[in-house]
Amino acid sequence: MNSFTYFRTDAVDTAVRERASEPTAKFIAGGTNLLDLMKENVEHPTHLIDITRLPLTTISDNVDGGLRLGALVTNADTAYNEQVIQRYPLLSQAILAGASPQLRNMATDGGNLLQRTRCYYFYDTATPCNKREPGSGCSALNGYNRIHAILGASNHCIATHPSDMCVALAALEAEVRVTGSNGERTIPFADFHRLPGDTPNIDNTLEPGELITAIDLPARGFPEYFQYLKLRDRASYAFALVSVAAALEMEGGTITAARIALGGVAHKPWRKPEAEAALVGKPANKENFQAAAELLLAGAQGYEHNAFKIELAKRVIVRALGQAAKLEPTA
C-alpha cells in the first residue's frame, strides 16, 4: 500500500471537484474492497476522498412510484429496509446471499456496484493480468479458471463480476444516478457494467470522476414471484459459481412478465431479453423454463475448470424459475 492523502467532505459537489482535481484519486465509502486491493498493491490511489458523510444515506420514494436507494445506504440497511422487503424482496434476498453481516454493515450500495473481480490473478501482482495491467496477458485463460466467465468473455479477460446485489438490480432494471464535472445523468443498469472486450481494465461506463449518488428502482418490483438462487463452494461467505435472479408476473398459471439475470458467469450480470420474452404468455412449467435456460446460455463457452458451469447454470435457472413460480419448495 502506497502513501496517500485523505480528504473528507459532506458536500457532493465538493467531492466531485476534489476528485476532478486529482486524476489518481479515488472515492472511498465502506472500503470493503478498495482497502484490500490497496493492501495487495493492486490499487494505488494517491488521494482518497472519503464520501461517507455525503447526504446520500436515505431510502426514499420516487415520484414514479419507484424507490431511491442513496448510494451510501449500507447493504445491510437496504436488505432489511421494510420498503425493500415488501416491494423488492428479490433485492433483499440477493444482498443477504452475499458477503457476511460484518461486510454488509460496512459496504454501501454504490460501492457494491464498483467492487472488482475476485479473479485470483487480478489479486496476485506476480502474475500477468490485463485487468490489472493492460497488455500483460490473461493468466486465467490457460490457468485455473473454476470461478471464471462462460459468457461474454474475451481472449483478454475471462473475469466475472462478483456482486449478488447487482444481479438482482439487473433483473429489476434499476437505474444508476451519477454526477460528475459534466453534471448529472442516469445509466440504465444493463449499460452500467461492460464486457471485457480488449479493455478489461475498464469495469463500467462511469466517466472518470463520476460519483454514484443513487440507485433508482422502478415501480415494478416483482414482489409476488421471485427467487435469488446462489450456488457456491460453501454454504456462506463465498462468491457465486452461478447465481440466478428470477422474477415473474403471472396470471393463473401463465407468465405475463419475466426477468432472469445471471451472476458469476460473466463480466457483468447476464441477461438475454429473448429468453425472457420467450416465457411471456407461456405456462410456468419445467419445459418452458428449460427452453429459457437454453436461450440464456446460448453461446456459452467453458474453459478447462469451469465448463461445468454451463450445465449448472441451466439447472439453477430452471430451479430458480420453479421456485419463483412457487412450483418448488425454496428450502
Place this chain on the structure above:
Amino acid sequence: MSTPLVTNTIGKPINRVDGVEKVTGKAKYAAEFNVPDLAYGVVISSAITKGKIKSFDASDALSLEGVLQVFTHENRPKLAWFDISYKDQDAPPGAPFRPLHNATIKYSGQPIALVVAETFELARYAATLVRVEYEELTHETDLEANLHKARKPKHGVADLLKPPPPKPRGDFDRVYAEDPNKVAGRYVHSAEHHNPMELFATTVSYEKNGKLTIYDKTQGVTNSILYVTQVFNIPFSDVRVLSPYMGGGFGSGLRPQYQLFMAVMAARELKRSVRVSLTRQQMFTFGHRPATVQQVALGALADGSMNALYHDAMSETSKFEDYTEVVVNWGGQLYPPENVTLDYKLVPLDVYSPLDMRAPGGVTGMSALEVAMDELAYNLGMDPLQLRLKNYTDHDYNQNKPYSSKELRECYRQGAERFGWPSRNMEPRSMKKDHNLIGWGMATGMWEANQMPARAEAVLMVNGKLRVSSATADIGTGTYTIMTQIAADTLGLPISDVLFKLGDTDMPVAPISGGSWTAATVGTAVQTVCQEVGKSLLKLAKNMPDSLFKGAKWEDITFSDKHMRLKNDPNVAVSLQTLVDLNGGKAVRETSTGLPNALKQRNFSRATHSAVFVEVMVDEDLGTVKVTRAVTAVAGGRILNPKTARSQILGGMVWGLSKALEEESVMDHNFGRFMNHNLAEYHVAVNADIHDLDVIFVEEHDDVVNPLGVKGLGEIGIVGMPAAIANAIFHATGRRVRDLPIRLDALL
C-alpha cells in the same frame, strides 16, 4: 510407584482456565507484544518458482525516510555453515531451506528479502519498491505429471515417528487374483494449507545487554531457541523464547517459520527490537499438507473376510527435504488380512517441503482406505459396519503386537445406536426428500497414542498455592486447563490454587506440541513432578513432632481437600499449608522428567480409534452437499476434560467436513504458484456448513500408554470424517467419488 489418583477435577468439564484471558483480549499473541522502539519488517516473496535472483535494486526503498534496511542474501550476516544447524525438531531428512542463503530460488513465494522500517506501513510500501531481476528456469510442480519420478524416501530419524511401510506379508497378487470379491481404486487428494487464524509472527525484543527476548508463534519454544542459537551462533543464555498463546497451529508451527529467522537477523544487525509478521498470502509459502495419489485394492472371501490388502501412495515433497508421513500403514494395523502389500513413494517437486497438518498421513490414508472398505461392502452386499466387525481385530499385524487397549467395537456400537444406523436401507438412492437425495455413511478413524519425554517444575509456594510449569504449548487445545487439573488432583488442591504456565524457554524443556502427544507427554511430567513435591511433603510430615505419618510410605498416602492423608485412615491429615510452613520459610520446589515406560509400552501397539457416522443431503440437480448430522464415537483412553476434549473432536469433525467438501490449495502449474492464497478463495467450512454434530467418548482403560491412561485427541477427530462423508454421498447418489475435495461439479 505411583499412588492412585483421586480424581476430583479430572474427568469433569472444567472451563478453560485461560478462557477469560482469551475472550477479554488479555491473552497476548506473538505480534501483540509491544516493546519500545520497535521496528517492523516486511518480507518480500519470490515472484518466480525456480531460478536465480540476478539483481536487487532497493535504492527507491532505501531512499524513503524511515526505511532502515533491506536485507537480502547479498548483505545478510554470516550464518551457520552446516545443514545440521538449520535442522529443527520436525525437520525431515535432507537440507533444510535457509532463508536469504543465496541467489537460488527453489519455490514460488520463497522469502528473498526483508524490508525493515520505522513503521509497518512504511515497510510494506517500501517492499513494493524493491525491484528484483530474475533468471527463470523451468519448474516442476505437478504431481500427476511427475509420478514417473516417484522414489523411496530417504531414511532418517523421522522414521522413528513415521515408520516406513512394513515389508509385504503373504502373497497379495496371487490371493487378490483369486478373490471372489474385490475392489480397486485410485484416490487423488489436493494440497492443503493449515491457515490458522493467527498469522505467523515474531517480535524480537532487543535488550540493553544485547540479549534477545523472542515472542514467537510456535508449537514449541524449545524448537525455536535451538534454531536461533544454532543458526546465529548465539549462546543459550542470551536468548529467551516465549509463546504463551497460539491462535491455532494444526502443525504449521511444528517447524520454525522464516519470520523467526528474519526478525532475529534484523534485530541483531540493527541492534533494536523488530517484529516480522507474515501476510495471509505468505501463509501459503511454507509447509502444507502434500498432494497425494493413492491406490487401494481390497479382496475378500464371500463371507466378508478380508484376505488381501494393497495400498500405495505417491506424495509430493520438496527437492531439498524428504517430507514423509504415514499414509499407507493403517490398513495393516486396523484389519487382519494375511496378504498385505504397502508402498509409499515421494515425488520431489519445486515446492516448499510439506509439513505435518492435523492427522498428517492418517486422514489421507484413511480417507482412501475407508472409502475402499465401503466399496468392498457394497461389492459383497454387506452392511459397511458389519464388514468392519467381521474384520475386527485386537492385534496390530504390522507390528505383530496386541493393542494396549482398543474399544473400537464399542465405538461402532454406541455410534451406530446414537445415529440410528441399524435402520439403514443399504440401497443407494433409497432416501429422498424433495430434490434432495439422503445418504448415510460411516468410516473408521485411527491415530497413534504416543508419548515423548518432557520435563516440568512444580513449586508449592509459601502461601500454599501450587505453580507448575513446562515449556510446552497450548495451541488452542486446552493444555493449560488439563495440566492444571492433573496438578490439582495429584496434590489434592482446588483448581483455583494451581497456576500452570507454559511456552517459555526458561521453563523445563518439553517437545514440540504435535502428534496428539501433549496430554500424555506433559501430563505425565506434571503428574510426576507433583508427586515429587508430594514426596517432599511426606518427608516434612514425618519430621513433625509426634507425626502420625512417621511410618507411612508414599504408597500409604493420598491427597485431597488441600490435605495429605493416610489412605487407610483419611482422618489422619495435615494441610499442605502446614507442611510448607515447616520448610523453613521456603517453597517446596521440584523439577522432574516424565518418561515413557518403554519396558511396558514395547509389548503393545498403542492407538486411538473412532467410528464416524454421517448423514448427507445431496441436491439431485445441483450437486450441493449438506452434512445434516454426524456422530463420532471416540476411544481415546481417559478423558481428562470432557469439555475441552469434545471441542477437540468437534474441531476435527468440522475440519474433516471442510477437507471432504471444500479445502484445496490450488496451484497453477504454469506459474508453480498456489493461486487461491487468501481466506476468501481457500475455502474452509463456515458456520452455515455445520449442522448437528455429536461426540461420544467410549470408556477405555489403558495403564500401558502412561499412568494417567490418556491417549491424546488432537488428530482423531478429523481422521474418519472425510471417508464417512464420501460414503454417505455414495449412499445418497450411487456415485463413488474417490478424489477430495468433493465439490458440486463432481456430482452434477
